[in-house]
Amino acid sequence: MTYLRKLLIIGLVSMLFACTSDFEDINTNPNRTNVGDIKASGLFEPLLYNGINAWQNYTWFWNNELIQFTAFTGGGTRQEHRYFIGDQNWQSVWNTYARYTNNALHMYDLSIEQNDQSLQAIALTLKVLYMSNLTDMFGDIPYSEAFQAREGGTTEPKFDSQKEVYEQMFADLETANNLYAENPVFIKPALDGMYNGNMEQWMKFNNALYLRLLCRVSGRSEMNTAAKMTAMLNNPSKYPLFESNDDNATVQFSGSDPYRSQFANTNENGFTSSGRKLTEQLIKMTVIADDFGNQTYEDPRLAIYGKKNPNYLVNGVNAWKGTIAGCTEAEQSVADAGASWLNAAVFCRAEMPASYMDYAEVQFILAEAALKGDIAGGEAVAKQYYENAVTASIEKWATLGQFSETPVEISEENIEAFLASDLASWDNAVNKTELIANQKFLSLFWIGMEAYHEYRRTGYPELTIGDGAVFNDYILPTRFAYPNTTMATNNANAQEALTRMGGENNMKTPVWWSKQAIESGN
Incomplete structure (x- = not known):
């Protein structure tokens, strides 16, 4: 060692x-x-293990803040979500x-x-x-x-x-x-x-x-x-x-030093609750609410990605709330109150695996290519690739659901229900290019800088730049x-x-x- x-x-x-x-x-x-x-083999382990830990750190520190998965609104020490870079x-x-x-x-x-x-x-x-x-x-x-x-x-x-x-x-x-x-x-x-x-x-x-x-x-x-x-x-x-x-x-990390994930020694306070919260953008893309604010349906991955703040209630029921990425300092305390957290119980484990790339991403790429006519098959084949991709992403995260404070189980029926929901339905989507891009974006949660790259390539999802994003003249870098x-x-x-x-x-x-x-x- x-x-x-x-x-x-x-x-x-x-x-x-x-x-x-x-x-x-x-x-x-x-x-x-x-x-x-x-020996060449002596360089392999540091490249693999330290490389993937740098990958994880960048998704937490840079990607999530730039692309509005999270926002550090717990103080003024970190302002990447306002583009203070x-x-x-x-x-x-x-x-x-x-x-x-x-x-x-x-x-x-x-x-x-x-x-x-x-x-x-x-x-x-x-x-x-x-x-x-x-x-x-x-x-x-x-x-x-x-x-x-x-x-x-x-x-x-x-x-x-x-x-x-x-x-x-x-x-x-x-x-x-x-x-x-x-x-x-x-x-x-x-x-x-x-x-x-x-x-x-x-x-x-x-x-x-x-x-x-x-x-x-x-x-x-x-x-x-x-x-x-x-x-x-x-x-x-x-x-x-x-x-x-x-x-x-x-x-895969064994959990024994030095084969430990990036956030193995990080507690919930340092990882999320004192600073980085889930955003309105992420909640908007993963939760359906009725006209009274009652949250009637959610992406089955959300409870693995994040954790509800126990102090936030809607009509007496604990609910998801996102903070405002790019909010002003004046807005910060209100925006932050009750905001949901990253799921430290899942991510801050010594054995937490980390990905450079997933099968789901390959299927999303092929779905987009088929829809555009770049590869054979047309819309029917694009739909199959798309549903393969969503299914693979959910199944990947489902294996990690057991580590949540309240274990999350996702069945085949849950996946089928999601694919039929307004969040992910192929048949109900008016803009299928946007649908593919949005679901690909969500599947890239915690994979390096990929969501940031994809946003600049596609322009999806539609992000709202906050009033406090003054450090780059309200332009996402x-x-x-x-x-x-x-x-x-x-x-x-x-x-x-x-x-x-x-x-x-x-x-x-x-x-x-x-x-x-x-x-x-x-």
Whole structure:
């Protein structure tokens, strides 16, 4: 365990933009561990476990606040829901994704030297996983010349356009897929808390990630994503995809140190009740109420996502209440009173599993593609994919219902009732594109930054920007700005990227694949 802890610091510095004194020290100090002295398998566990914990932390700290799953209205110390976000935040996010990518590349290099093809393939999958989030948060980034400084290359890499970044990520996923196809053996299955060394499932994850990224840029006709999706579906032996929740890219924690989830030591007060509450937006999308305010029906996942505040009653009955994302400081105490909490009993467990991607997301992607005509089947097939997706999402969360203070059980009948309800009915939906997007949004609860990415891609769900969201001029951040360090050390390339993206280095310039950029002609 001590060895694993030490590995957490290996490769911490990523040379994405410029050389630093710390980087020089790591690479010249003889008393520091040299990443080349260890086995590729020694990097795998820190990448997997620490990576997914960073993933969980970002969904709690960033995604949920930006996308109105939660809002920190318990005081003025955290104002992300009002878009009070600055350079320190941008730097932290930038460094995190870059660091894990750099570590994946270390593992890739070592796996080639040590003839470990399984970890070579996995390293490419993880590289794309993290680089895709880096580009989706910031826009144009270095890719083709990134991380070369550790091998004596450039310290001022060029920024590739987001189109070029996506093309290179697709190429990396194709390379990984070909490596998986050679059926390499994962030498130490016990290290793999996600798939126990099952390379077929890693291959499915690689291609599910491929499908996610194809969907992300599907609004850009020049990417020809419909043809690629069709080719993948027509050749499942070459491009296997998730077939059920058993294939979910979910890391399992034993609960023993250091194999513990991100919030294992967090109590309910620090996790939710003193600050982060569920929002009106989430409650609106998951609860049906009558004209008198009586809550007559709710999404069966809601009682697993969250917990009612016992002090909030409607007509004498304990009910769900959401706080107001982006509310003013004057509104805050009223908005916060009685607001529902995140379900700490579910999330703050040492054994709480965490997902990079689910089968439900794959089915939502295919539902959207079929409805748009990008893949075969039309509306009838789109409906089947959609209902598969909703069912899979509910079934995934149903397994966690047992950990609620009041255990939550979800039956097949409950799922059927939900699919027939006004919240989720395919047949009753006037705008089926919106229906797919809204239910996909809800299914992405607690999966990294995915709901934030999807909102910028689709424009759904329809969010209300609060009167207190003054820090970005009432504009939900369209991207994170390049950190000041980057602007100082690689200014010419960063400025070229901003010119290409058509905006300033702020949180108002849309990323290339977003609905806003496409509709504005950028």
